[in-house]
Amino acid sequence: MSSSVSITLNQCSRTFAGGNTALQPLDLQVHAGETLVLLGPSGCGKTTTLRIISGLESPDKGGQVQFGERDVTALPIEKRDVGMVFQNYALFPNMSVADNIAYGLKIQRLPRAEIAHRLDEVMRMVDLQGLGERRIDALSGGQKQRVALARAIAVRPKVLLFDEPLAALDAKLRDRLRIEIGQLLRELGTTAVYVTHDQDEAMALGDRIAVMQAGRIAQLGSPQEIYHQPANAFVADFIGAVNCLDVISTRANANGGLVVHGGELRASHLRGVSTVYCRPEDIQVVSVDQADVTGKVVQSIFLGQTQRLMVDTGGASPLQVEAPSRQRWPNGTAIGLALPSSVLFHPDKPTPPVNAKEMANG
Numbered sequence: 180m181s182s183s184v185s186i187t188l189n190q191c192s193r194t195f196a197g198g199n200t201a202l203q204p205l206d207l208q209v210h211a212g213e214t215l216v217l218l219g220p221s222g223c224g225k226t227t228t229l230r231i232i233s234g235l236e237s238p239d240k241g242g243q244v245q246f247g248e249r250d251v252t253a254l255p256i257e258k259r260d261v262g263m264v265f266q267n268y269a270l271f272p273n274m275s276v277a278d279n280i281a282y283g284l285k286i287q288r289l290p291r292a293e294i295a296h297r298l299d300e301v302m303r304m305v306d307l308q309g310l311g312e313r314r315i316d317a318l319s320g321g322q323k324q325r326v327a328l329a330r331a332i333a334v335r336p337k338v339l340l341f342d343e344p345l346a347a348l349d350a351k352l353r354d355r356l357r358i359e360i361g362q363l364l365r366e367l368g369t370t371a372v373y374v375t376h377d378q379d380e381a382m383a384l385g386d387r388i389a390v391m392q393a394g395r396i397a398q399l400g401s402p403q404e405i406y407h408q409p410a411n412a413f414v415a416d417f418i419g420a421v422n423c424l425d426v427i428s429t430r431a432n433a434n435g436g437l438v439v440h441g442g443e444l445r446a447s448h449l450r451g452v453s454t455v456y457c458r459p460e461d462i463q464v465v466s467v468d469q470a471d472v473t474g475k476v477v478q479s480i481f482l483g484q485t486q487r488l489m490v491d492t493g494g495a496s497p498l499q500v501e502a503p504s505r506q507r508w509p510n511g512t513a514i515g516l517a518l519p520s521s522v523l524f525h526p527d528k529p530t531p532p533v534n535a536k537e538m539a540n541g
């Protein structure tokens with residue numbers, strides 16, 4: 180469709196009346212054609228960032244927003260050539276599906292035949308064929324969000340912005356629409372920024388993910404980087420489940436490898452590191468005589484495809500281990516675990532300090 184454009188934020192901060200700083204000075208580039216996901220807990224500044232990109236909100240003085248080479252900081256939303264999709268749909272409830280989708284095209288005064296062609300095209304893309312005459316209030320939540328999506332893409336915007344578009348839908352529908360939005364974004368090649376607090380959605384949709392914390396970007400990277408090389412404890416903990424092990428000794432064991440002792444590690448190669456992390460799915464259940472660590476199952480949580488075992492290894496908190504779902508480990512079962520050193524990671528940077536004011540804001 181339209182040629183894609185990069186988005187650049189230079190030193191964009193946002194302080195609200197009363198000194199509430201929603202966003203610390205932020206530098207961010209969204210590459211042309213990519214989908215960047217803004218992910219983080221409630222109040223971390225995702226929506227504020229999105230609104231600054233859209234033109235619904237201005238950055239504090241000194242902040243600058245560029246689309247490609249063009250400075251759009253002073254332009255209102257209607258002059259920025261953006262399409263937006265919100266959680267609450269923001270449709271006209273008493274108008275038909277077709278009239279909602281065609282709304283922006285009529286404002287652009289496109290010829291009638293072109294409007295009909297675009298309507299047909301986008302309704303097919305979002306799987307709404309045959310529903311053109313239906314009133315919005317006679318649609319399901321999923322159908323409403325398809326209409327909102329169709330309306331956003333019908334005008335062929337340079338930039339697509341999504342603010343938690345799937346948050347109001349049930350889990351099954353969310354999964355389906357997530358896949359469809361991903362396909363659509365790849366097909367369109369439009370630069371997109373997608374706000375969510377759902378890590379699965381972020382992983383599935385983002386070419387890159389910016390994990391935000393208290394008005395700052397805690398890490399920006401591919402889903403794989405964010406998951407396997409989290410930059411700090413906050414990111415490690417926010418994305419997926421993680422075990423935290425204290426490194427208590429730098430003495431080597433007989434093999435020069437690592438020894439897990441309770442929730443703690445002894446490992447010669449981790450000199451100077453105080454804490455390491457590992458994901459539950461990277462710990463293997465092995466026979467007790469081959470184990471790096473042994474313990475007792477204290478709880479098992481059935482998750483369908485897998486089960487999460489909580490294993491007391493004598494440390495401060497049980498290790499979480501992902502195990503096949505068909506096998507049974509009753510509470511109290513002795514279990515052996517292998518923890519290859521290749522799956523351990525330790526954040527390079529300390530977590531940015533969060534002061535009391537930011538905590539109160541977040």
Ligand SMILES: Nc1ncnc2c1ncn2[C@@H]1O[C@H](COP(=O)(O)OP(=O)(O)OP(=O)(O)O)[C@@H](O)[C@H]1O
Pocket residue numbers: 195196199200201219220221222223224225226227228376540541
């Ligand atoms: N208009 C406003 N006036 C004052 N404070 C605001 C305003 N809009 C947002 N904030 C504050 O700025 C901070 C960041 O809000 P923002 O909506 O960007 O967060 P978010 O990450 O999108 O959160 P959520 O997931 O809950 O929507 C919050 O502390 C919020 O209360």
